[in-house]
Amino acid sequence: MCLTGVDYFSTLGYQPAIAALAAGAVAPIATIVLVLVTLFGALPVYRRVARESPHGTGSIAMLAKLLPRWRGKLVVLVLLGFAGTDFIITMTLSTADATAHLIENPFAPAALDGQQVLVTLLLLAALGAVFLRGFREAIRLATVLVAVFLALNLVVLVVAIGQLMTHPMFVGDWWRTLTTQHGDPLLVIAMALLVFPKLALGLSGFETGVAVMPQIRGEASDTEGRPDGRIRGARRLLTTSALIMSGFLITSSVTTVALIPAREFEEGGSANGRALAYLAHAYLGEGFGTLYDVVTIAILWFAGASAMAGLLNIVPRYLPHYGMAPAWTRATRPLVLVFTLTAAVITLIFRADVNAQGGAYATGVLVLITSAAFAVTLVARRRRERAATIGFGAITAIFLYTTVANIVERPDGMKIALCFIVGIVGVSFVSRVARSTELRATSVRFDDAAVAFVDACPPGAVRLIAHTPDDVSARRYREKLAHARTAHGLPDDRVLFIEIEVDDSSDFENELLVRGVERHGFHVLTAQASSVSNALAAIALYLSREVRCTPHVYFRWTEGHPLHNLIRYLFLGDGEIAPMTREVIREAEGDVTERPWVHAA
Secondary structure, three states: HHHHHHHHHHHHHHHHHHHHHHHHHHHHHHHHHHHHHHHHHHHHHHHHHHHHHOOOHHHHHHHHHHHOOHHHHHHHHHHHHHHHHHHHHHHHHHHHHHHHHHOOOOOOOOHOOHHHHHHHHHHHHHHHHHHOOOOOOOHHHHHHHHHHHHHHHHHHHHHHHHHHHOOOOOHHHHHHHHHHHHOOOHHHHHHHHHHHHHHHHOOOOHHHHHOHHHOOOOOOOOOOOOOHHHHHHHHHHHHHHHHHHHHHHHHHHHHHHOOHHHHHHHHOOOOOOOOOHHHHHHHHHHHHHHHHHHHHHHHHHHHHHHHHHHHHHHHHHHOOOOOOOHHHHHHHHHHHHHHHHHHHHHHHHHHOOOOHHHHHHHHHHHHOOOOOOOHHHHHHHHOOOOOHHHHHHHHHHHHHHHHHHHHHHOOOHHHHHHHHHHHHHHHHHHHHHHHHOOEEEEEEEEOOHHHHHHHOOOOOEEEEEEOOOOOOOOHHHHHHHHHHHHHHHHOOOOOOOEEEEOOOOOOOOEEEEEEEEEEEEEEEEEEEEHHHHHHHHHHHHHHHHHHEEEEEEEEEOOOOOOHHHHHHHHHHOOOOOHHHHHHHHHHHOOOOOOOOEEEOO
């Protein structure tokens, strides 16, 4: 829970101030709406996500399964753009708020005044340096930070509530302001609903909550397919976190709005981005306030570490596997440099302003939660769970409204997300083209029948006739063999047919299982893959390297325009089969004398 909490609970460092600045006197009512949406919207959704995706892959993986092939891949790329927005802005926003707590501390050197951007960049560089040296999830450190941070916040809020009880005029002034500005109770509720999207930062942490599921021990009876103990533990984790955060959100919103003058929340004010720290200094002294600042700076900085760890987990999991990122993105250090540089650029664009980054952060968080709600709605609908479909559908509609309202109100978040999406899609397309001639097979296995077919071939050579499996009639095999005799001058009829069935051309890497099948007296090797040419090349190289024979693969030239066939190869897995098979072999085997033979006529 604390590993999740460095992201989720750390938003208490800036959430009350952002809420007060955005909603004014309505902030406590809007926060209650936020809590209701958390407990009755986000929490049920992610409890279902934990059940459906118990291995930490989350809602993105759920949608990838529900929407297969290229459609699913495009959805994943778009969601990765929003996830990148969420995690990168988590780094920049939390680090900027850590800087605000540092600079506003009365014991901070005067030289730091006005150096918000520089200090934030230095903290981001330090974060990147930690990961460059090698970072492991410091669960014990997260536990200490979260425990101390929540304890200090509890002390601050107890003291603040005591001030409200002994000086009820503070509550009276807030209530008078609220009723004066919005006399009609229905108008107050309407205003709370309208400003609620601005408070969506308080929903962060649920995606991280399901991402840490592999860390949950579970029970001895758990299996890989049914880790019931782990699922129960994850659901307890999500529920406990949501309840704790809901209590802190409501009490912090009421106390900060009632006790802090409104002008202090504005830019340049002492409570801007640090409302609870303001109360700590005001009511518990500079010593306690400084301790609060130190712990807040540490947890906000570590929230950036959690976000970096999330990025390092999610990007290598999807993009290289899809062939949509260079192979070096599997390595940690190059990615750390890319993410750190991106965070620095975002910091410069927003001038390390916490409030200015709230829109972008909320956009990333809300889109991910909306996609999770949509995913569980689809799952419930496919399983004909009528009540669950209606309930999750309603939750999806609420989050969709919140997301759209947030984008309309603060379009800067969508602009940042679109930059990430365009960047990811662009890099993915270029990478897919650049890596199109790689050997995509993670491994090649022959079943017993396929091994027997190969062993029955003449010593030293295996002759393979490439055949499209859309027509498996006896006449078609005879015609293919007759063409090979005429075009290639086969020395005898002791040949094997080889067929590759394209199951999902949007996939990139897969294991090749080659099966031996006898059809109409002909021996046929069959396999399923995402690309015909790459699979044929992998099988031929396997025969050459592992079986130690000389494969000869015979093709007919593909009909149609070469450019059209090349596009089909890139996106549908077939097209220019003969030349692309030869090119894949050429790139994979540098020794000309060791390459399998490719014949086309």
